Amino acid sequence: MAFHGSPMDDTNTIAPFSWVHGIMISIFDGVKSVLQISENDPGLALLLVHLNANLKAVFNDPRSMFVSTSVREYLFDGVRFCINPQGIAKAICNQIKESGSKTIREKSDGSLAFSFFGHKNGSGHEVYEVHTGKGDPMRVLEIQKLDDSHNLQVWLNASSEGETSVCNQINGTDASAYPPFRQRGDSMYIFSADICRSVQLFYQTDIQYQGIPGYRYSIGENFINDIGPEHDNECFCVDKLANVIKRKNGCLYAGALDLTTCLDAPVILTLPHMLGASNEYRKMIRGLKPDAKKHQTFVDVQSLTGTPLQGGKRVQFNMFLKSINRIGITENLPTVLMPAIWVEEGIQLNGEMVAFFKKKLINTLKTLNIVHWATLCGGIGVAVACLIYYIYQRGRVVEPPVK
Secondary structure: EEEEOOOOOOOOOEEEEOOOOEOOOEEEOOOHHHHHHHOOHHHHHHHHHHHHOOOOOOOOOOOOOOOEHHHHHEEEEEHHOOOOOOHHHHHHHHHHHHOOOEEEEEEOOOOOEEEEOOOOOEHHHHHHHHOOOOOOHHHHOOOEEEOEEOOOOOOOOOOOOOOOOOOHOOEOOOOOOOOOOOOOEEEEEEEEEOEEEEEEEEEEEEEEEEEEEEEEEEOOOOOOOOOOOHHHOOOHOOOOOOOOOOOOOOOOOOEEOOHHHHHHOEEEEEEHHOOOHHHHHOEEOOOOOHHHHHHOOOOEOOOOOOEEEEEEEEEEEEEOOOOOOOHHOOOOOOOOEEEEEEEEEEEEEEHHHHHHHHHHHHHHHHHHHHHHHHHHHHHHHHHHHHHHHHHHHHOOOOOOOOO
């Protein structure tokens, strides 16, 4: 899904569109990490002045805030800019390159390219240390360390030295499996490296997946709705973006999470179609159709083994479209949280695994259940027969004659 953010109509809304051959993106998607942060950095103020005068050289002669590109380039290969810059434009491009944003990388020809997930493509550099479950099967595959560290260093920490905030704690598994022996009404954690945080999943209901019984779990209000000092997790309020729609205490409104410190880019996380997000973000976007069945994150788990049966991880990445100080092309833009793309990662147990699961576990459990009840009924039957025999034998006892 992609959203078109220009031109603005007289109601100051942004109209989404369907992409077939390409998607429209802001030419600043890739460098907002430099532009927006530089607004608060006097050392980079000069960069913005020169950038405004060299937009043509840096961004390939842009006609508006939006350019057309392919989906592959936008997501992985990268949208190129800084192609053969000269003079001041070259210095600006070097400054952008040295900013170190994960979403910007240098191509073989010296140009720069922005992509949302290029740095994730073929990665897998994270090293996990997980619990084996020995001595406590409820902790099997629970992440103990990430890259030799028990905690993250992404979010804000408590003021006390050495005290790790709840936001930087690593809890749960990597979502490939879950603790066994699940109970109705419980919860569990997964850790998502993509958004640099642990996520709590809550029991919702019993389910059946192709004849396999299980429990459905889903995210709760504490994912991106209940964030702030009143919920004891203000460590998520990194407050890195200037002049955006946020609360007075620096926290974003409900339904949005600032991933700037996670992705090194000014990216805001919501659910698809801004499901559950505050009206401060939704009111300026036309065409949103949030549907919990389509846009909520969930997983169905076989309760005894913790095996995932099916699930969907659904998130949306957004960026604030706004006027940037000293950049003339942005001067008439209203401040709005603009959807860029939403991603769904799904899992389903295939037919072969379903058959294996039923044969090795479900059918075995059914057989054991039958044997259990048969044994119980047999035991009761024997006990009843013995009782009847005992009563019968007592009835045949004849009293000896009285002399």
